[in-house]
Amino acid sequence: MIRLLTPADEPLLWEMLYQAIHVPEGSPPPPRDIVRRPELSRYVEGWGQRDDLGVVALQEGEVAGAAWLRRLTGALRGYGHVDDETPELSIALLPHHRGRGLGTRLLTSLLEEARNRYPAISLSVSPDNPALRLYRRLGFVEVGRNGASLTMVLTLSDQRGSNQVYP
Numbered sequence: 057m058i059r060l061l062t063p064a065d066e067p068l069l070w071e072m073l074y075q076a077i078h079v080p081e082g083s084p085p086p087p088r089d090i091v092r093r094p095e096l097s098r099y100v101e102g103w104g105q106r107d108d109l110g111v112v113a114l115q116e117g118e119v120a121g122a123a124w125l126r127r128l129t130g131a132l133r134g135y136g137h138v139d140d141e142t143p144e145l146s147i148a149l150l151p152h153h154r155g156r157g158l159g160t161r162l163l164t165s166l167l168e169e170a171r172n173r174y175p176a177i178s179l180s181v182s183p184d185n186p187a188l189r190l191y192r193r194l195g196f197v198e199v200g201r202n203g204a205s206l207t208m209v210l211t212l213s214d215q216r217g218s219n220q221v222y223p
Contacts, residue, residue, distance in 0.1 A: 058078045058165045061124060063104025065112060072122040073100050076148035077166050078185045098123075098132045099146050107143065109173065111166045113158055121149035122160040125170060125177060136180035136207050139201060143170075145179040147187070159190055167194070180205045 061069070066139035073091045091097060103110075103124075110124025120166055126132040137142045145166075169175060179196065181188050182205050196208040 057113070058111050058162060061103070061108075061110035061112055061122065064104040065110075065122075066100060068112065068119050069100040069103055069110075069122060069124065071119075072124075072148040073102070073146065074148075075121075075147050075150060078182045078187075080182075080184060090146065095135075096132065098128055099126060099144070107167070107173075109143070109169055111169065113149075113153075113161060115153065115158075115164050119150070120153040121147070121158055121162055122148040123130060123166040124157075125166065125174070134179040134180070135202050135205060138178045138209055139178075140176075142176045142178045142209070143174055145177050160194075163190065163194060167210070167212070176209050176211045177214055178207060178209045180207055182206075 057131070070091055073096060074088055077086060077090065079085050105126075107127045108124065110122060112122040113120045124136075124146050127140065127143045128137060129140040134144045147159060147163060149162075167177070174179070178199075178200055179191065181191060188192065188206070191208055196210045198206050199209045200207040
């Protein structure tokens with residue numbers, strides 16, 4: 057089952073934010089409190105703002121993963137920032153739910169919800185993250201780099217009157 061996230065889901069988003077951190081094969085995971093650092097906490101803290109949008113996947117009544125969008129602007133810009141109108145995507149699955157198509161279903165569901173709200177979505181991804189294949193398959197294109205990570209954008213529509221067009 058996939059449902060929309062609500063403000064009451066902020067606690068589960070903290071766990072999903074931790075799960076969204078890409079840990080290269082053979083590397084130790086970071087400490088759990090890393091998500092409280094300002095550069096990461098901005099993706100979750102105070103969830104439920106006007107422009108926040110997300111979905112959560114439940115399997116057998118348990119949270120399996122989540123995908124969410126948040127506009128991060130000004131001094132709160134995130135790793136995948138392209139402009140102040142484009143929200144950034146975060147997505148995470150619990151480890152035992154990865155590689156089974158759930159990420160595709162989550163992201164497809166979120167994109168359907170986002171099409172009437174945003175002209176585009178951006179994200180930041182490590183080139184060695186297996187999710188990169190999913191993003192490319194769904195139409196995200198590389199538009200830049202932020203350090204060692206790729207910045208990607210998916211153009212959804214020009215419905216809101218934006219003249220910004222991404223490759």
